[in-house]
Amino acid sequence: MNKPTVVSGIRPTGYLHLGNYFGAVKNFVKMQYDFNCFYFIADIHSLTTHPTPGNLQAGVKQVLAEYLACGIDPEVATIFIQSDVPEVTELYTILNMNAYLGELERTTSFKDKARQQPDNVNAGLLTYPVLMAADIIIHKAHFVPVGKDQEQNLEMVRKFAKRFNRMYKKNVFPIPRPFTFDGADMLKVPGLDGSGKMGKSEGNAISLFDDPKEIRKKVMRAVTDAGPTEMNAEKPEAIQNLFTLLDIVSKPDTVAHFDGLYNKCEIRYGDLKKQLAEDIISYTSPIREKIVSILEDDAYLAKVAKMGAEKARESASKTLNEVKKVVGFNSLF
Ligand code: ADP
Ligand code: TRP
Numbered sequence: 001m002n003k004p005t006v007v008s009g010i011r012p013t014g015y016l017h018l019g020n021y022f023g024a025v026k027n028f029v030k031m032q033y034d035f036n037c038f039y040f041i042a043d044i045h046s047l048t049t050h051p052t053p054g055n056l057q058a059g060v061k062q063v064l065a066e067y068l069a070c071g072i073d074p075e076v077a078t079i080f081i082q083s084d085v086p087e088v089t090e091l092y093t094i095l096n097m098n099a100y101l102g103e104l105e106r107t108t109s110f111k112d113k114a115r116q117q118p119d120n121v122n123a124g125l126l127t128y129p130v131l132m133a134a135d136i137i138i139h140k141a142h143f144v145p146v147g148k149d150q151e152q153n154l155e156m157v158r159k160f161a162k163r164f165n166r167m168y169k170k171n172v173f174p175i176p177r178p179f180t181f182d183g184a185d186m187l188k189v190p191g192l193d194g195s196g197k198m199g200k201s202e203g204n205a206i207s208l209f210d211d212p213k214e215i216r217k218k219v220m221r222a223v224t225d226a227g228p229t230e231m232n233a234e235k236p237e238a239i240q241n242l243f244t245l246l247d248i249v250s251k252p253d254t255v256a257h258f259d260g261l262y263n264k265c266e267i268r269y270g271d272l273k274k275q276l277a278e279d280i281i282s283y284t285s286p287i288r289e290k291i292v293s294i295l296e297d298d299a300y301l302a303k304v305a306k307m308g309a310e311k312a313r314e315s316a317s318k319t320l321n322e323v324k325k326v327v328g329f330n331s332l333f
Pocket of ligand 2: 007008009010042136146153
């Protein structure tokens with residue numbers, strides 16, 4: 001019964017969108033039977049952007065319901081809320097002593113956030129990858145299913161785990177690796193605004209919770225151009241993004257059909273968008289219905305969170321005790 005261990009988390013900062021689903025949660029569901037999985041809601045991480053207590057609570061409840069609606073089985077995988085496991089923050093403190101200002105300042109996600117919120121460049125933002133390391137290595141994880149945007153953070157996590165092992169001359173932590181199925185590339189789901197990734201705060205996302213009307217409206221408004229002017233032309237980014245989305249949610253025949261029309265300069269973006277919207281809807285509608293019904297059941301949500309917290313704490317405290325001994329906290333008195 002020695003399954004490899006998997007850890008991943010999502011910040012409760014808004015409704016889960018297609019990027020979160022296809023970049024992360026879909027793999028969470030697929031992995032749950034073959035791995036020893038810990039999936040959590042990163043509420044401590046989300047404090048870096050200063051949510052109100054009300055927003056934070058609502059966000060945590062939403063992601064919990066969304067995890068369950070997407071098909072994570074709380075009897076199989078461990079689903080928990082990060083702040084319910086204080087051992088994580090204790091390990092974070094210890095790891096912070098071996099994380100250096102220069103390397104933290106150079107992290108792209110830190111630089112991006114510092115640019116986005118210049119009035120709130122707090123220490124939590126700087127040490128974000130250290131907390132992420134604590135999340136992952138406290139369960140001695142081998143694999144971390146995340147989207148492409150987390151690649152660099154994960155590289156930092158690997159560095160901190162290696163550094164700890166080296167510093168104390170003990171292989172306490174396995175070195176975690178990003179996970180995708182069949183060696184596929186890490187996924188970056190594009191947004192609808194012509195460039196970049198789909199993100200909760202980018203205002204370019206389709207969420208699992210959007211109703212069909214909303215989805216049609218958002219897709220029809222997606223950025224396009226005047227259309228190709230020569231046969232077999234390379235697709236500009238905004239158009240490639242629509243095709244990437246089509247690739248993710250539609251049948252291969254559908255993608256080939258529109259690709260053919262594009263190459264012949266006969267494409268009508270309106271038709272492509274209509275098809276894309278319907279294919280997204282058939283993916284998200286059953287999930288949305290489940291989210292709605294799970295959100296009504298507070299008792300069930302509380303039970304899942306409590307059960308997950310107990311399992312996660314058991315695993316985390318085992319590692320933390322080992323770490324404390326290794327660093328020399330094993331009290332003599
Ligand atoms: P967001 O970036 O929307 O705020 P999070 O940072 O909480 O979402 O991301 C949670 C998970 O979803 C991570 O594994 C992240 O890599 C993945 N993810 C987020 N956006 C995308 C995207 N556009 N494409 C692929 N994966 C994504
Ligand atoms: N940093 C991740 C994000 O922004 C969320 C996260 C926090 C995470 N801790 C983690 C993901 C541990 C995987 C493993 O998306």
